[in-house]
Structure formats: structure tokens, C-alpha cells
Amino acid sequence: MNRVMKRNKINSDRSWIFPVTGVVLALYSLLLVLFFIWALLSSFKANLDFSNNLFGWPRKWMFSNYRVAFENFFIQVQEKGHLRNVYMGEMFLNSILYTVGSSFAATVIPCIVGYLTAKFPYRFSRWLINITIICLIIPIIGSLPSQLQISKTMGLYDQLWGMWIMKANFMSMYLLIFNSAFKAIPDAYSEAARIDGASETKVLLSIALPLVRSLFFTIMLIQAIGFWNDYQTPMLFMPDRPTVAYGLYVFNQGTITQLNTVPFKLTAALEMMAPILIIFILFNKKIIGNVTMGGLKQ
Amino acid sequence: MKEKIAQTSRKISDSIGWFFYSFGNLLHRPFAQRKPSRMNEKTKRLVFYILLMAYPVVQFLIFYIVVNANSLLLAFESYDRSANRYLFVGWANFENFATLFQSDSTFRDSLKNSALVWLIGLASIPLNLVFSFYIYKKKPVSGFFKVMLFLPSIVPSIALVVIYLFFVERAVPSLLGSLTGNSHIEGLLTNSSTLFGTLVFFNIAFGFGSGMLLFLGAMNQVSPEVIEAAHLDGATGLRELVSIILPNIYGTISSFLVLGVAGIFAEQYCLYSFFGNAADPRYITVGYYLFTQTASASLAEYPKIAAIGLALTLIAAPLTFLAKGLLQRVDPLEDKR
């Protein structure tokens, strides 16, 4: 790098905006850390200890809070004439199935439609892209009653697979992203495969999809985060298949005296966060490292 | 350690690729052994296209067109309890909407609050951009800050709400009480003068993640040559951000803004998570209002909610198009696209 460029880069690096932003971010991070530390310490307190000692160390470390919260973190559902309790383990399973299934469905459909619209230049492909853009920017409000009605009519209500079907649509900005990604792949790859006798299916599955797997994985992860956090959709559409997010919401509203305390509610919240935090710590570079999505100015 | 994690990640994505490849081979094998088809290549491609498009199009027709058409129809219907079905009643539900707008200050307040919330979100975008820029430039501790900014997005929002609720209602008043000697300080969500600000802080402070992801991704796409050229011309950090980075990621920013306008009436602002059905009506948004109405609605009430939704769509849609048009007009690199 020549002297001028080096000097200019140094000037750029010395800009006041960076130290100021750094300080703001440091304060933000500190606040977040203190926030979680307070919650963690409070979760180890007995109820009387918490109400009299909001900031100190627990007078007696109540590790049993975690076990008790885990055992009592349940929602009652109706199944085959029985009322039965769904505990945290099953809720995690429901969450994983709901998250993985819905995010896969919500990613694979835009991916396939993105491929079709990019590589099959029929008029219908152009219409589909234009319709998508229009529908994305036209907000439909108040369609929830209608959605509920239709899901009940079609027998999708209160079923995990029903949610997957409902989420398997291309109406999202990810269609446009996949469309751009597939357009950027030279046709030469698929032409060469066709010359060798490959069918369209083989071209899709063996040539096109593997080339976008990184993007696929990233989008699926981003979608999965949204589905994992969502408690309102499971609450409305599958009340007998409670997810962890819904479970925590109900736990928070619950009224069993021994559990209706602040330490227990904090414990339940932290228990719920733990698995996703662990996964994030292990894979954070993958999750937030290779995002290459751009804008959608079309 | 880093290499090992990268290796693991590569293995996972290879597995996904391998899965598709094997699945493709599995599907292909029966066809490979068949006699050559009489269909020509064009027809084969068309059949393939139709077969693969079938499900997505049908799904779109049912869960978008039919749902919204049903919602549209519901807006013009009324529930007949004795016959147990919906009957067409014309514009009656919209008259109810007009009455609601005139008589229900809660609904009017919710419209105002939705607009306010959107404006506040708009005002927070520069902050998000600056944070993203800091991380893009790989400034000191940027890796750690990236994780901290993204962390609230990764954990379930309901868990964050629970912790935040108790923090601002118990910890903060207690702290302030110790500092001021006043033991009667109300929680930040109880005190009506701090309630809205506390909600805003939660939504902004814990909402950087998804925006940061998009902006960072877009910044990474800016050509390094352009950056170098800017440095050659003496662009400082802020100048580089304003004159080079922002124009080049304008597409992402404008998409973000357009989608924000489109979602103006859908935003609940986590009110339901904090308050359930009992949020202070002076501070609710339209999104919250509609959600709580729907969650507790009987069959008879669905049409009224659908009518409100349709009326709001008719307001939001032109606003969205207007926003898109305006943003396109001020695109700094419009000539160069």
C-alpha cells in the first residue's frame, strides 16, 4: 500500500465516530451483561430472599429452583379424552419440530420457486416475481380470523404438519434473494449436465441446489430464529402442541402459589434460553458470519 | 479451535449438499433406466416446471388469495347464530368501523401510537447503521459487540420480556429508591409517564440484531475498490459511511424502510407479551388492538375485525407505494443503476 493510501486509511481509522460508537456499544454490552447477571442471581434466590434482597447475592443458593421450575413447567392439553400435562422436554421437542419443519418449508419453497423463475423464463415466472413484489409491499391486516377459519376447515388446525404446510409458501423477500442467486449461476453448468443426459430433476438437485447451500442454510437459520421465538402462532394455531415460547408465556400467567414467584419465573425464562444460547455460542460465526443477502431494489 | 468449528460447519453444509445429491440420484435412477421419452426437451421442461410450481401456487392460492379473499368477504358478512353461518350484509361492518373511529378514543390512540412507533423505528435506523459500520470496519472488540447486538434476537423474546419486566418494575425502582431515599417509586411500566419510553427502549435496544444482519451483509457487498478510492480521496470514517457506504447499500435500507411502512399497522411492540389483554389503552398500537380482538373473538365478532383490517389495508397500501416511490426518487445512485 503506498504512502498516500496508508495515510488516508489511518485518517479514516482515526475518525471520531469510531471511539464514540465504541463507547456506546461498550455501555450497551455492559447493560446487557448486568441485566442477565441480575436475572441469573435472582433465579437462585428464595422468594422471601428476593423480595428483601433485590441486588445482593442469594443468602441461600436455591439450585433446586431450576429442578422445580423444570418439573412444573407444563401446559395442560386435551388428548384422547384425557387432560395431560406437556412438560418442558416435550415443549422443546415441539419447538424443534415446529422450528425446523417450518423454517425448512419456508426456505425450500422460495428456493425452488426462485430456481424456477430464474432458470425457466416463461411469462408466468415474470408474473410470479411481480406479484410477489406487489404482495410484499401491500400489507394485509386483520386476516388472522380468516386464517384461523381456513386452518380449521382444512383440518390443519392444531397439527404440526399443518403449520409446516401453512409456512411452506414463497411469499417472502427470500424468493427474490434466491431468484437473484440462481440468476447469478451461469447456465453453462446446467447445460453441460443436460448434454450428459441429466434430467431437470437431477440438474436441480445435483447442480443448482448444492451451489446455493450456504445461502439456503443462512436463510433457514434466520427463519428458524423467528419461528423459535414465536409464541403467538402456536398459541392460536396449535394450542395442544405447545412450544417452549408458548409454555413460558403460560407459565408466566400461571397462578400456582409456589411457582407464582419472581425467582421461578426468571428461572423458567433462563432455562428456556439456555439451549439456544449454547447453540449460539458454539455456532455464532456461522449464524452471523456469512450473511450475503443484499437489498431488493427492483 | 476456530478451524475446527469452521470444519464442522463445512461438514454440515456438505452434508446438506450430499443429501440433495443423493436424493437426486435416487429419484433419477428409475428415470435413467427408462426408454427415451417421446416428449421433446421443451415439453419436458414445461412439465417439470408445472409439477414443481403446482404446490407453491396452490398453497399461495389457498393461504394468501383465499385467506385474504375470505377476510375480504368476512368484512361484508355478519354471523347468524341461529343458522350457524355467515350472511352477506353489505357495508354494515364498515359503518361500525366508522363509528369505532369516531367514538373509540382507544382505537384512535392506537392509530396514533402505531405511527409514532414507526417514526421512532425510523429514527433508530441511523444508530443501527453506525453500529453495523463499526463492526464492518472490524474496529476493536467488534466481534464481541456483534455477538452482543445479535444476542437479544437469538433468544426467545418472551424470555427477554419476562426478565425485562421484572428488571424495570423491581430492580430499577429499588435502585432509584436507594439513591433518592424515596421508597414509593413506581415501576417504569407502571408509571404512565415512563411506560412508553420503557417499551421503546426495549424494542430498540433488543431489536438491533436483524437490521444489523442485513446492513452488515450489504456493507460486505460494497466493492473494496470503491472503498480504496474513497480513502485515496481522503474520506474519513464518517465521510466514508455517508458518501460511500450508505449510497451503495441504499437498496437494502430502502427495502427495510418500505417493509417498515407496510408493517406499520401490524406492529404489536411486544405489548401482548408484557401486559396480555390488559395493556394501558392509551399506549396500544393497532397491531396489538387487532391481535387482542382476534384472540378473544367469537364467531360473531370475526367480520367486524376483518372490516377493520380491510379498512387499514386500504390506508397502508397507498402509503407503502408512496414510500417506495419517494425512496426510489431519492436514490443517490439512481443514474448509475
Add this chain to the structure above:
Amino acid sequence: MGKMKKTIELALLSTVLASCGGLSTSSASGSGSGSTAPGDLSTLYVSNFNGGFGDSWLKKAISRFEKDNQNVSFESGKKGVHIEIQDNKTDAITLESTLKDSLSDVFFAEGLYYYDYIAQNLLLDVSDIVEEKLTGYGETRSIADKMTSEQRSFYQTTDGKYYGIPHYSGFSGLIYDVDLFDEDNLYFADGSSSFITSSSDKKSAGPDGISGTLDDGLPSTYDQFFQLCSHMAGDLGITPLIWNGQYSNTYLENLIYALMGDYEGLGNMMMNYTFSGISKNIINPVNSDGEYTFADSARGVQIQPNNAYELYANAGRYEALNFLKKLVSKSDYYYNLSFSPSFLHTEAQLAYLESRPKGQPIAMLSDGCWWEEEADANIQQIADFYGEQYSRMNRHFGWMPLPKANQGKVGQKPTLVDTLNSLGFIKANATPSKIPLAKKFLQYVSTDESLREFTTTTNTLKALDYKLTNEDLAKLSPFGATIYEAKCSSDMVYPYSNVPMYIDNVSYFNMYESFASSVGGTLQKRPIQYFRANQANSAADYFNGMRTYRESVWSNTFSEYFVNA
């Protein structure tokens, strides 16, 4: 080191994944696990809404019933009974759609609309056990005889059948710390507007206007009540009141209703559900000074379906609203977390219980009569921490007879309002072979012995008529004794009727829907939120708007029930 880190990471990840898949345990709740008794016993499943009243009363009743019937055959080839409880917190709306498929045959639930359930053929006809004299249990009365006339006219349908039995009685009001009142002389002195200075001073007569009764010294009027609150907060550093913040609207509306009921009395209150009678409590719009005149105090207003909206302008309603307006307008009168959405209702009970041992006393709690049973675990916690003198049997809490709106009302018989709509019933599609057993059990829990045991166990009341023996009274906690005393000395309003206009529109007349008001052209639904939104918002404006609103919608909603002039 790298290898160890990887091992730790993999172990953590495995633990996370294992916890997701491997630890899902699900079982039926409560003591009922779905298991059946040994094959020679008849099994009955009982669903119990396990809320504030708990299930210890039910366990005791089951234990006695099983013992009393160990040689009785209810099904061929079987002798004896085994009963399983299915505890739950299923709300009435969900129960409506799930009870047909439930394992349970007998149900104890609350908050349900009796006639809606009947219309959907969900309830079994139990007229035989309700009308049968309980001579087999040494009694001369039937269950029907233990109901009030209002209850009988409601629970007995027009074809003369009963489909359920009233379960527990749930009314709201104020609980006060008797020990604190005694220690700090928080009683009004006889013949004076000030407080006693020592325990030997003669106390005022209290709300019942009779000296020598349990309510001596307690505030007789609303004015005295607020005088007491000011004295506590201003002079003694005592927080007068506490209620839970999470459901503050609901709990305070319960209190408004309780005050209104106490003012109106049984006869006037019932008009709100029967839409007939003569009301002498209807008032003209209240002016900005809070003054009003009665609409027709001499003859009263003839109420019928056509004009029942006038009842939304009764004086008791205004006085109750005004009471609450005053209460919530001064932050010194209530605990600082009482409007915090983070302040859970059981926490409010705990804070109340801990306040005196901690040296930061809170005098009164606004809650339901079930609060002590609901707070049982918390009471024990306090006793464990601070000493046995704070145990349930040693602490003295009392059910506070509500003060009267004005001096003219002092001495009027107190009226309580039961708002929980709880019911014991058998589902219509119960297994035929189980029906005799189910009926016998449902009848059993309504015998005098079971009713008394319910009260001595929970220190709350069943919604039937029965008397406790001296032995029973000795088993009650001090609070329980005041609850029983309140029942004996008060009228009880059961807020329902069999009038078609009421039955067809039960949810419309639900207590929590009764507060809608048109204020300045704007629809308000929660009076407490309205009062807190602005100090200038008055009870008069809110009250005046209630009648205005009802009148505007009444004709459209109820014209089919109007009587011709």
C-alpha cells in the same frame, strides 16, 4: 486442551439435545394418573378446578366416601370404590368443548354458564339426588332445601329439573390484619370521630350499628374509611391497602361490585338479573360536585326489561365508583407495586403476610374470601422464617364488614355477592354403569358433614345453607371464623336468574362487562384505567356515562324481550 474443549462442547450440545428429546414426560395431573384401582373396586374420575380453594377438601371427602362405601357394590362383580382426582385449571369455555371426551364423570368447576351447558346437552339430570331427603345421612333436608329461593329458581329449569349443584361461594372484599389493628389502635372511638388511644377505650358500633359485635371500631362509612387510611399513611407509616398489580383491574372491579352489592342489598341487586321489581335507588345524573337526587324516591322506578338500563344508574354503583376513584387517586393509600404488571397476585398475598413481621405493615388486602387457602403455602413460609406466631392458626386476619356509603346506611344488613358461578355436576354422556356411583358421590359432598368439612378444611364456604358445630368452629382459623360469621350475618347475592333475557345473554350481563361507559362520546370499559389516566377524570362522569351507554344500545340488543305497555 483443544481436544478437551471439543469434548466439552460436544457434551454440552448432547445435553441440550438430550434434554429436548429425552426428558419429555407427560402425565395426567394431580393425584389422578389415569391408573385404575385393583379390578374389584369401582373407579370414578373426578375433575376438580384446582384454584384458590385447592383440593384438600376433595381428598378428605373421597377418603370418607371410599371408607363408607367399601362394602357397597356399584357395578356387578365389584365391591368398593376408588376415586381419582383430575386436578386442572381448565377455564369454563375450554371445558365446554372438552368435557364430553374427558375421562372424568364428575366435575367441580367455576365460571361456567349453566344454561349454555344445558342447551348443549352437556349436563346430566340430577334432580333425583337434589330433591331426595338426605335421611340416609341422618338429615331431614334435601340439597334443594339447602339452596336459597333465588338459587332454586335458577338451578331448577322450567321443566322442573336440576342439572347441577352449587359448589363453593366466592365473594370479594377487604381483609384486615386484626393484630395490627389491635396493636396500633386502629379503631374508631365510640361517640367520637377520632381513634381509640388504648385497648380499653370503647369502640364505635361499626357498620352494623350495634355495639358489642365483631365489627366494633371498624369504619362505618366511606368517609371514616378514608379517614382511617389517611391516619395510617400519614401518622403511622402504615400502608393502608394492597392488591395485586397483574390483575389490578379485575380485583378492583370485584371490590366495586362488592361495595355496590352491599349498598343495594339482595332485593335491588337481583333486579339486575330478573329485570323486574321496583327500585328506589335509581338516581338522576350526578353533578360535578358529586351530588345527586333520587329519581323517584317515594314510589320508586318500576323496572321491566324495557327499561332495565335504568339500573345502571343506581346509587350503589355511583357510590362504589366514587369510593374507588378516591382510593386509587392517592398513592399513599396503596402499596407501591399494586399497579405493576409484574406484581403477581400470590406475591401480593405474600407481601401482605410479610409486611408486619418485616416491620413495614400493610393493613388491608383486597382479595377474595378464598385468599387464605390460596396463600396457605406462603403463610407457612412466613411462619418458618419469622416464627410460629405467624402461622395460620395463630395470626388473626379478619373479613372486614364493608363500610357504608353514608351514615343513613349504617345498620343495613350486609350483602355479599358471589361471583364465581361454581358448580358440581355430572356430564351427560357419563358411562351408564358409573352414573349411580357418580350421583351418590355428588350427593355425598353436599351432605352437612361434607359441607362442614369443606369449611373447616379450607376456611371458606360452600354455596349452600349449613351450620357449623362448636367443634367445627374450633377448627377454623381466626380468618375462617370471620368468614363464617360474615355468611351468617349477611345476605348473599347469587348473580343469576332464570329469566330468558338473562339466560340468553349471560355473557352480556357478566360483572366484568357491566362497567362500559360512554364518557365524552368515547367508550370506556375499565373504570380503574379511566381514573388513573387523569386525576381530573371523575366518578360522576364515568357513572353518568354508564346509563347513557346502556340506554343507547338497549333497544337494539333486547327489544325481543320487551313487554308491551
